[in-house]
Amino acid sequence: MPLVTLGPGAGRAIKSLLSEKGIQGPVRIELQFTGCCDPSLGLIVDTVRESDLVEETDGLTFVISPETHELAGEVYIAYKDDAGRDVFVVTSSKPVSEWDGFATCSIRM
Amino acid sequence: MDQYKLFIDGEFVDAADGKTFESIDPGTGLPIATVAQAGTADAEAAIAAARRAFDKGDWSGRDMAERVAILQDFADHISQQGVRMVLTECMDAGQIVGYAKMIVMWASLLMRNLSTYALTKFPMEEEILASGNAFSPGREYVRREPIGVCVGIVPWNFPTALAMWKIAPALIMGNTIVIKPASNTPLTALILAEAAKAAGIPPGVFNVIPGPGGALGKTLCTHPDVDKVAFTGSTEVGREIMRMASDTVKKVTLELGGKSANIILDDADMDLAVDGACVGTFLHQGQICESGTRVLVPSKIYDEFVGRMKARAEALRIGYQLDPTSHLGPVVSKEQLATVEHYVKLGQEEGAELITGGKRVEVKGFEGGYYYAPTIFANVNNKMRIAQEEIFGPVVCVIKYDGDEEAVAIANDSIYGLAGGVFSNNIARAERVARGVRTGTMWINNFHVFAEYCPFGGYKQSGVGRELGKWGLEEYTQVKRIHVPYYSDRNTNFSFTLMSDNKKIDGFNYNCPTNVIAGHGSLSSIYKVIVDLGCRRALIVTDPGVRKAGLADLVKSALVDFCVGIYDNIPPDPDLESVDGATAMARELKADCIVSVGGGSVIDAAKTVCVALKNGGKANDYVNRWFALSEPQTPHIVVPTTAGTGSEVTNIAVITSKTAGRKLFIADPRIMPNAAILDPRFTMTLPKDMTVGSAMDAMTHAVEASVSIMANPICDGLALHAIRLISENLPLVVADGKNEKARLNMQIAATTAGWSFTIAQVGLAHAMAHTVGTLHHVPHGAACGIVLPKVMRFNVDHATGKLAQVAQALGVDTRGMKERDAALAAADAVEALMQKVGHPMRLRDVGVPEEGLPICAFHALADSSILFNPRPTGDPGEILELYKQAY
Numbered sequence: 001m002p003l004v005t006l007g008p009g010a011g012r013a014i015k016s017l018l019s020e021k022g023i024q025g026p027v028r029i030e031l032q033f034t035g036c037c038d039p040s041l042g043l044i045v046d047t048v049r050e051s052d053l054v055e056e057t058d059g060l061t062f063v064i065s066p067e068t069h070e071l072a073g074e075v076y077i078a079y080k081d082d083a084g085r086d087v088f089v090v091t092s093s094k095p096v097s098e099w100d101g102f103a104t105c106s107i108r109m
Numbered sequence: 110m111d112q113y114k115l116f117i118d119g120e121f122v123d124a125a126d127g128k129t130f131e132s133i134d135p136g137t138g139l140p141i142a143t144v145a146q147a148g149t150a151d152a153e154a155a156i157a158a159a160r161r162a163f164d165k166g167d168w169s170g171r172d173m174a175e176r177v178a179i180l181q182d183f184a185d186h187i188s189q190q191g192v193r194m195v196l197t198e199c200m201d202a203g204q205i206v207g208y209a210k211m212i213v214m215w216a217s218l219l220m221r222n223l224s225t226y227a228l229t230k231f232p233m234e235e236e237i238l239a240s241g242n243a244f245s246p247g248r249e250y251v252r253r254e255p256i257g258v259c260v261g262i263v264p265w266n267f268p269t270a271l272a273m274w275k276i277a278p279a280l281i282m283g284n285t286i287v288i289k290p291a292s293n294t295p296l297t298a299l300i301l302a303e304a305a306k307a308a309g310i311p312p313g314v315f316n317v318i319p320g321p322g323g324a325l326g327k328t329l330c331t332h333p334d335v336d337k338v339a340f341t342g343s344t345e346v347g348r349e350i351m352r353m354a355s356d357t358v359k360k361v362t363l364e365l366g367g368k369s370a371n372i373i374l375d376d377a378d379m380d381l382a383v384d385g386a387c388v389g390t391f392l393h394q395g396q397i398c399e400s401g402t403r404v405l406v407p408s409k410i411y412d413e414f415v416g417r418m419k420a421r422a423e424a425l426r427i428g429y430q431l432d433p434t435s436h437l438g439p440v441v442s443k444e445q446l447a448t449v450e451h452y453v454k455l456g457q458e459e460g461a462e463l464i465t466g467g468k469r470v471e472v473k474g475f476e477g478g479y480y481y482a483p484t485i486f487a488n489v490n491n492k493m494r495i496a497q498e499e500i501f502g503p504v505v506c507v508i509k510y511d512g513d514e515e516a517v518a519i520a521n522d523s524i525y526g527l528a529g530g531v532f533s534n535n536i537a538r539a540e541r542v543a544r545g546v547r548t549g550t551m552w553i554n555n556f557h558v559f560a561e562y563c564p565f566g567g568y569k570q571s572g573v574g575r576e577l578g579k580w581g582l583e584e585y586t587q588v589k590r591i592h593v594p595y596y597s598d599r600n601t602n603f604s605f606t607l608m609s610d611n612k613k614i615d616g617f618n619y620n621c622p623t624n625v626i627a628g629h630g631s632l633s634s635i636y637k638v639i640v641d642l643g644c645r646r647a648l649i650v651t652d653p654g655v656r657k658a659g660l661a662d663l664v665k666s667a668l669v670d671f672c673v674g675i676y677d678n679i680p681p682d683p684d685l686e687s688v689d690g691a692t693a694m695a696r697e698l699k700a701d702c703i704v705s706v707g708g709g710s711v712i713d714a715a716k717t718v719c720v721a722l723k724n725g726g727k728a729n730d731y732v733n734r735w736f737a738l739s740e741p742q743t744p745h746i747v748v749p750t751t752a753g754t755g756s757e758v759t760n761i762a763v764i765t766s767k768t769a770g771r772k773l774f775i776a777d778p779r780i781m782p783n784a785a786i787l788d789p790r791f792t793m794t795l796p797k798d799m800t801v802g803s804a805m806d807a808m809t810h811a812v813e814a815s816v817s818i819m820a821n822p823i824c825d826g827l828a829l830h831a832i833r834l835i836s837e838n839l840p841l842v843v844a845d846g847k848n849e850k851a852r853l854n855m856q857i858a859a860t861t862a863g864w865s866f867t868i869a870q871v872g873l874a875h876a877m878a879h880t881v882g883t884l885h886h887v888p889h890g891a892a893c894g895i896v897l898p899k900v901m902r903f904n905v906d907h908a909t910g911k912l913a914q915v916a917q918a919l920g921v922d923t924r925g926m927k928e929r930d931a932a933l934a935a936a937d938a939v940e941a942l943m944q945k946v947g948h949p950m951r952l953r954d955v956g957v958p959e960e961g962l963p964i965c966a967f968h969a970l971a972d973s974s975i976l977f978n979p980r981p982t983g984d985p986g987e988i989l990e991l992y993k994q995a996y
Contacts, residue, residue, distance in 0.1 A: 031448040034343030035366045035398055035499045036264030036291070037322070039448040071447050096444045098292035099322040099342075103349040 003055040003069065004029065004062045007078035011058030013086045014077075014107065018045070018060075021109050026054070026061035029075050031068055031096065032105075038097035041072060041090040044108040072096050080104055111142040113295065115151055115319065116302035118158035119312025124320075125150040132296055135203040135439040136429045138477030144295045147320035152287070152328040155316040159258040159285040160334040162313030169255045169283040173233065177224040179308055180280060184220040186304035191217075194300055198269055199430045201294040203438045203479075204393060206431050216273040216301075219561045223582070226562065227281045231582055237590075238739035243776060244603035246618060246736075247594035253586040255283035256360055257336030260329045262322065262350070263298065264341045265291035265441050266396045272298045274576045275339045280315065282585040284337070287316045289329060293441050295319030322346065330354050337361065337585070341398075343499075344524075344570045351573070362574030362584050364398070364566055366499045367527030370520035371401030371556065372542055374513065374533035375410055381554060382532040383417045389530055389556035390505040391425060391483045394440050398571075399528035401556055403489075403496055404507045405516045411509045415487050418507065419465045422483040429475045439479040440502055446479040449502035453484060456495035461486040461506065491519050499525075513538070517545035526568030530556045549575070606818075612981060617821035620778060621864050623758040627787035627857060629849060632667045635704070635746060638784045639671050642744040644702035648695045649675040650715040651706040655750055660791055661706045664748055673698040679707065682772070683714035684765045688728035692721045695743075702744045705782075706791075708803070709754030709889075712747050713762035716780045719743040731775055732764050738779035745782040750791045752855035753803025753890055755810055755863020757785035772883060781867075787860060789853040797843060801946045802890030804839045804855060807831060808939065809878070809893035810862040812901065812915055814869035816908035817977045824869040825911075827861045832918040834858035836942060843946045873982065874900040876972035877991065880965045887955045894939075894948050895955070899994045900978075901936035903987070905929060907980040912936075952996045962992040 006014075018025055023045050032042035048054060052063040064075070073093035080087050087104035095101075112129075114121040124145040131140035147155075163169050168176065187194070191213055198209040237249035261275030268290055279286040290298035298317045305315045318325065326346070330338050330353035337360040340350050344365040354361050371389045373382045389401030406414045430438030440446050446469070453467045466484030481503055489496050489506035496506045510516045520529060528550040533539035536553065543551035549567045552558055559565065559577070566575035574584045599605050601616030626634045639647055647668055651661040656677040665672045676691040695703065695718060703722070705715030720731045722743040731737075747757040756762070762775045795803075808831075814820060815828040835858045841851035877900070878892035901912060912932030916923050919938035923931035940950070949955050957965075966989035969975065975982065982988065 031444075031451045033448050033452065033499050033501050034345045035501050036266045036341065036396065037343035037346045038265075038293070038442070039444050040343075040345060065451075067447060068451070071444060095323070097323075099326065099346050102323040102326050103343075103345045105345070 001074055002057070003053055003064055004057055004075045004077060006058055007076065010077045010079035010088060011060055013079045013088075014060055017086060017107055023109060026063045027107060029062060029064045029068065029090070031071070034097070034099070037099050040097055040099065040103065040105070041075060041092060042105045042108065043077070043088060043090065110140060113142055113144045113299045113319075115145045115147050116299060116315070116317040117151065117155045118316065119306060121302070124148060125154070130292065132201055132294070133442070134200045135441050136200070136431070136475055136478040138443070138479065141200050142296055144299075144319050147318035147325060149324065149328050151318050151320070152325045153332070155287045155318050156258060156329075156332050156334050158313035159287050159316055162311060163255070163257050163285040168285060168311050168314045171283070173228055176281065176283065177228045179310060180220055180224045183305055183308035183310060184217045186307045187217040187220065187301065190300050190304055194269060194297055196431070197296045197300060201296045202265060202268055203430050203441055205435050205438045206433055208393060212267060212270045216269045219273050220277045222561045223277050224281045226579070227582055231579055239737050239777070241735060241737050243735045245592070245594060247592055249590065249592055252589045252591060253282070253583070254589055256585060256587055257284060258334055259284045259286045259337045259339060259585065260335050261286055261288045262326075262329065262338070262340040262342065263288060263290045265293040266393060266398070268294035269297040269301070271341050272301060274341070274581070276301065276315065278576070278581045278585045279339075280310070282582055284585055285314045287318060287329065289322065289325055290317065290319050292319065292321055326350065327353060330359070331356060333357055335359060339584075340364070347572070360584075362566070362576065363572045364576060365527075365570060365572045367398045367400070367525045367567065367571050368403060368497065368499055368523050369399050369401045369525070369528045369530070369548065370403045370405050370546065371530040372405045372516045372520060372532070373407070373410075373414060374531065374535070374538065374542065375407040376534045376538070377532035378534055379410070379414070379417065383414065383421050385530060385532050385554070385556050386418055386505070387421050387425070387483070391422065391437060391503045392557055394437050394481070395503040396441060396445070396501050397557065398499075399550065399557070401530050402500065402505050403491070403520070404505055405510050405519055406507055408509050408511050415464060415485070415507055419485055422465055422485055425483050427470045427480050427482065428472050429478065437483065437503060440481055441479070443479055445502065446481060449481050449500060449504060452495055452498070452500045452502070453504060456486050456489075456493065459493045459495065461493060461495060462488045466503070491522050497523065513542050517542060520546045524570045527571035528552070612818045612979070614819050617819065617823070617868060619821070619823045619868050621758055621781065621867065623782050624784040625758065625787060625860060626784065627853065629789060629853070631786050632663065632748065632788045632790070635664065635667050635748070635786055636669060636671070638746055638786070639668065639702055642702060642746075642783055644744050645671055646673045646698065646700050647671050647702040647704045647746070648673055648691070648698060648700035649704045649706055650679060650691050650711060650718060651675065651677050652679045652681070652711050653677055655707045655711070658794060660750055664704060664706050668704070673700055679711045679714045681710050682765045683710045684767055685728045685732070686767075688714050688717045688721065688764060691715070691718045692728065695722050702746065704746045704748065706748045706750060708749065708751035709756045712749065712754065712756040712782070713764060715745060715747070716756070716762040716782070717764055717775060719745045720775065720780060728764060729766070732766065732773035735776045736778070738777045740779070742779050747782045747785045748791060749785065749787065749856065749859070751795060751799065751803045752792055752852070752859040753806040755807060755859050755866065757782055758860050758863045759867035761867065772879070785860060787853065787856040789849045789856060792852045792856060793847055793849065795846070797846065797947070800842055800846065801839070801948050802888050802894070803859070804835055804890070804946075805894030805897070805943065805948055806890035807859040807862040808835050809874050809897045810866040810871060811835070812897060812939070813871040813874055814862070814866040815915060816904055816911045816979045817869045817872055818979055819869045819977050820911065821869060824865040828865040828869070829914055829918045831858045831862035831865060832915055834861070836919045839942065839946055870977035871974050872900065872978035873903065873969075873975055873988070875974040876969045876978075877965070877988065879972050879974065880968040881952060881957050884965060884968065885957045885961060887952070887957060891949050891955050894943055895950065895952055896991065896995045898936040898939045899991045901939065902933060903991055904978065904980045905932045908932070952992065957996070959996055962996060963989055965992055
């Protein structure tokens with residue numbers, strides 16, 4: 001079972017965003033707090049830690065902590081063009097929140 | 110295990126697709142109830158029920174008192190469910206039992222108190238006493254009306270209270286509502302539904318649909334039948350809700366995330382501040398959006414404070430939420446627990462110093478629960494993620510600062526602005542700091558204090574709008590303005606004349622309340638007049654010339670003990686500064702009445718002093734405002750020393766703004782003086798040129814008022830009599846300035862003309878005179894006189910009959926004349942009078958350069974007086990031609 005699956009256009013959009021900033025990656029999939037709407041999954045450019053699970057997909061390196069992977073399961077990253085702004089909807093096979101898939105996020109760098 | 114159903118259209122029903130989910134007790138990790146899980150079809154059914162109920166009007170159309178009676182019954186039913194609700198709130202949301210008791214009790218009180226407030230104090234209708242529109246008088250008021258179908262999306266941290274924050278204002282104001290509780294905590298909202306049903310709230314008015322926000326959110330926020338969405342939750346989700354709601358332009362109130370600063374000042378009571386920091390952060394395990402999760406502590410007490418906070422945090426008891434000895438219960442879910450752990454790890458990686466906590470806690474007998482130790486990070490930099498992102502768990506960052514300004518800067522260095530605290534023994538200092546922080550709430554020497562009459566909401570990305578109090582009620586209303594004009598007549602509607610060739614305004618409102626006392630020795634009446642006005646402390650406002658002539662002292666003497674001072678520094682064209690000077694003196698002397706002694710400049714300045722004195726601030730705050738005053742101003746008695754402006758009875762004041770480089774106006778019936786004392790002794794020494802100039806000002810008032818599109822029979826009578834008096838008496842006073850009877854008649858003429866034009870307005874001659882006065886400093890009366898005959902001829906075919914009457918008033922024998930010839934004779938008669946009394950006849954005689962005339966024409970076209978001229982003109986060429994004739 002893959003750690004992460006990219007939806008149509010997602011890989012290209014992530015590469016484009018990283019390239020604009022001159023950053024290689026990897027991209028971490030992490031829990032981010034969203035207050036009383038429960039946590040959500042977010043994306044952040046980070047370094048690889050020793051315990052991380054790492055996966056190369058579509059020429060991109062994704063990392064996720066084992067704890068987050070256990071909680072969320074397989075992660076799906078969909079691309080969305082939000083009025084000219086590249087954003088992503090990050091969902092998982094085991095939703096971490098009742099608002100799973102509702103909001104969008106960008107990549108924190 | 111308990112089973113709960115959806116509440117739609119007054120009935121408890123299963124989900125359309127039969128789905129259910131379990132609600133988990135976070136203290137045990139075990140399910141406590143199964144709940145029907147709403148899907149899109151159920152959301153649509155609930156919205157449809159709410160729409161039907163709203164449109165039917167048996168809630169929205171009900172009298173407020175009837176609604177409130179039912180809602181008070183609803184509150185009582187909530188109280189009756191109290192024990193069950195407290196237990197459910199504890200087991201569903203993990204609130205410690207002591208806190209849950211307060212919250213549930215408040216839910217009932219909130220409904221009772223807010224509905225009573227709405228019934229007795231909330232302004233469902235508000236009169237606008239001064240509309241600001243001088244052209245369309247009438248009754249203006251606003252009504253508050255319900256918005257329609259509201260959606261309330263409620264979070265899991267306070268499922269009862271935050272549901273009531275939405276239900277109460279929505280229902281009180283006549284809306285219907287669909288509540289979507291959080292999936293972690295769906296139960297108490299459904300108990301509220303039971304209470305609502307028992308109280309007889311009509312079907313469809315109140316609906317509850319538990320279910321996943323990700324699946325229901327789009328339907329709730331985009332459905333065309335939803336009029337408003339009220340959401341409490343994350344900034345991330347709130348942003349998406351706002352975006353979705355914008356497609357159908359729904360109203361939204363959003364109460365979103367926070368990262369509040371709790372600022373400890375160096376003079377704070379240390380015990381109080383330490384407790385304030387711990388309660389501010391750790392109450393309800395830190396799962397409160399306004400939690401003070403950034404504690405800012407000054408360097409000099411930092412180490413001691415952190416040490417004491419650590420000891421306090423480590424003394425807190427963590428346990429099952431129904432154990433009354435527990436200080437902290439569990440966090441709401443295993444996902445929440447995982448995320449707290451993630452952030453604590455992140456804080457350590459960022460270099461923050463973990464002082465205490467940072468680990469799960471196992472509670473004996475409740476091993477499946479989601480417990481986490483109170484956690485303190487010291488030496489935190491505000492740029493760290495743990496200081497910028499909402500953790501929503503029992504984790505606090507203690508940040509060091511030096512000086513109050515730096516504390517405020519750190520507090521404001523956040524995308525959020527929900528709340529905050531300041532701890533200090535110096536309340537004034539604490540308030541200064543509190544005012545500097547950009548948040549919706551600041552508590553001083555306290556934290557987490559809510560009250561139903563006090564607003565809550567955020568600055569910046571912490572939200573939109575406010576909940577609670579009158580502000581919260583307003584968010585559930587539409588504002589409707591209703592205008593009912595004085596006149597239901599197309600010929601008395603100033604705006605309608607824009608599309609009509611008939612510019613004449615038929616109807617009129619004559620309201621000139623100034624008490625006029627006239628005659629030799631009438632000054633002595635001032636002693637009674639001031640008492641009648643309820644005043645005892647008069648400030649005399651005058652100019653240096655009048656003071657030097659001894660006239661102000663005469664008035665002072667007549668006031669006996671009621672004069673507290675004399676301000677004698679009003680210049681000829683009074684400016685804002687001179688008004689402010691007089692106002693400051695009046696304030697210092699605690700004057701309760703203004704007595705102006707002088708000509709139009711002094712009277713206008715005094716009118717403005719009265720407004721500033723009554724309302725506070727400076728003159729500049731009130732100029733260029735029309736019909737904006739809604740109550741009587743500071744009492745004003747006028748003793749005119751000229752006979753011309755009529756300002757002693759008019760509703761206008763002209764003040765020069767040096768900054769704007771022009772003359773500005775206050776036009777308002779509320780500035781009409783209370784009394785005018787026309788004692789001819791005060792004009793006896795007026796020099797000839799000023800006597801003539803001011804008389805021609807009055808003449809122009811009267812002539813223009815009589816031909817104005819606003820002319821009316823009352824003003825006509827006043828204007829014509831003023832013309833007659835001026836025509837007969839001006840030559841007499843010019844011949845003999847000591848002719849007291851003629852002087853009195855000239856005063857009466859000026860006052861009468863003032864009464865006339867303050868209602869009927871003036872016209873093109875004034876527009877032209879204002880312009881040469883402003884641009885070339887021509888005395889106003891002289892400018893009026895020079896241009897008046899030219900304008901009368903210009904108007905002759907638009908005011909023929911009126912001008913013919915003017916001719917008669919001027920003493921022209923019009924018998925046998927054609928009406929138009931009689932009208933033209935009026936202009937000739939004005940010129941003859943001017944020649945007889947030695948009035949300047951040409952603009953070149955008063956210093957206007959010929960090359961300046963074209964620009965004067967453009968300026969005159971923009972003067973508001975031109976609106977009332979009987980002959981419409983928008984052509985600067987026409988006005989230039991008149992200036993040339995007058996040149």
